[in-house]
Amino acid sequence: MKIPRWIIVPLVAIGTWGCAPQQQSGSGSAPRDASIVAGWIDVTASLDPATTPVYEGDAPMKFEFLKDMRKGDGFTLSVLSLGAHSGTHIDAPMHFVAGGAPIDQVPLAPLIGPARVIDIADDVQGIDAAELNRHQWKGAQRVIFRTRSSRRGWMTSPTFHRDFAYVAPDAAQLLADAGVQLVGIDYISAEQFGAPAPRTHRILLGKGIPIVEGLALEGVSAGDYDLIVLPMKVRGHEGAPARAVLRSRNGIHTGRNIRGPRIYNLSPDFPR
Numbered sequence: 001m002k003i004p005r006w007i008i009v010p011l012v013a014i015g016t017w018g019c020a021p022q023q024q025s026g027s028g029s030a031p032r033d034a035s036i037v038a039g040w041i042d043v044t045a046s047l048d049p050a051t052t053p054v055y056e057g058d059a060p061m062k063f064e065f066l067k068d069m070r071k072g073d074g075f076t077l078s079v080l081s082l083g084a085h086s087g088t089h090i091d092a093p094m095h096f097v098a099g100g101a102p103i104d105q106v107p108l109a110p111l112i113g114p115a116r117v118i119d120i121a122d123d124v125q126g127i128d129a130a131e132l133n134r135h136q137w138k139g140a141q142r143v144i145f146r147t148r149s150s151r152r153g154w155m156t157s158p159t160f161h162r163d164f165a166y167v168a169p170d171a172a173q174l175l176a177d178a179g180v181q182l183v184g185i186d187y188i189s190a191e192q193f194g195a196p197a198p199r200t201h202r203i204l205l206g207k208g209i210p211i212v213e214g215l216a217l218e219g220v221s222a223g224d225y226d227l228i229v230l231p232m233k234v235r236g237h238e239g240a241p242a243r244a245v246l247r248s249r250n251g252i253h254t255g256r257n258i259r260g261p262r263i264y265n266l267s268p269d270f271p272r
Contacts, residue, residue, distance in 0.1 A: 048063075
């Protein structure tokens with residue numbers, strides 16, 4: 001596979017809404033202190049071979065500099081090698097559905113709009129129908145689960161943890177039957193590790209419901225948010241890394257800020 005010399009940052013598509021980090025330093029870098037900026041919360045896990053977990057058996061992550069100004073070269077040029085399901089990413093129907101849509105054909109509608117973050121207790125590994133119904137999820141257009149993986153910082157640990165929280169098939173069926181447009185979770189799979197069949201994926205993707213995996217929700221509280229999550233537009237493939245941001249719809253942006261999610265201001269005209 002030929003690796004491109006650059007990566008399109010999907011969030012650039014939001015530029016038409018006036019996306020611009022504020023209170024930057026003179027160098028143009030993003031603000032160090034997230035608390036000085038209000039609005040959008042970056043819930044994307046940074047891709048870093050030293051800290052990003054890779055699903056057992058998936059393609060390893062390898063980043064290299066072909067040219068590096070820090071070493072005297074006239075410019076900096078990188079090569080990135082990683083699996084389509086690295087870090088924060090979106091599974092398209094093609095992932096587990098024969099004839100399903102590839103990632104470049106997933107419509108924008110389910111990827112942009114209101115979402116509900118549901119906080120799952122640390123001692124819950126399988127989010128089944130009974131667990132789901134303990135929470136106020138009905139009526140939510142998009143459902144995102146914050147689980148033990150966030151509390152334990154697993155999206156910034158290179159160790160792959162098999163006991164991550166997952167969405168059980170009966171809960172997936174409830175979500176699909178209710179017309180939920182998108183499901184998200186805070187580790188690199190929504191399926192139980194070692195499941196005999198990928199039923200959760202097949203239920204959701206079979207209804208055309210994209211699954212966002214690997215969200216960085218360490219500092220996010222339960223509640224209602226606006227969501228934007230845009231994958232790289234890779235033609236004809238089953239998934240791709242994505243950039244994801246949330247904005248609170250009730251004025252509460254973060255809970256316990258473990259690793260300081262980066263927060264941005266976007267246009268106030270984003271639809272509510």
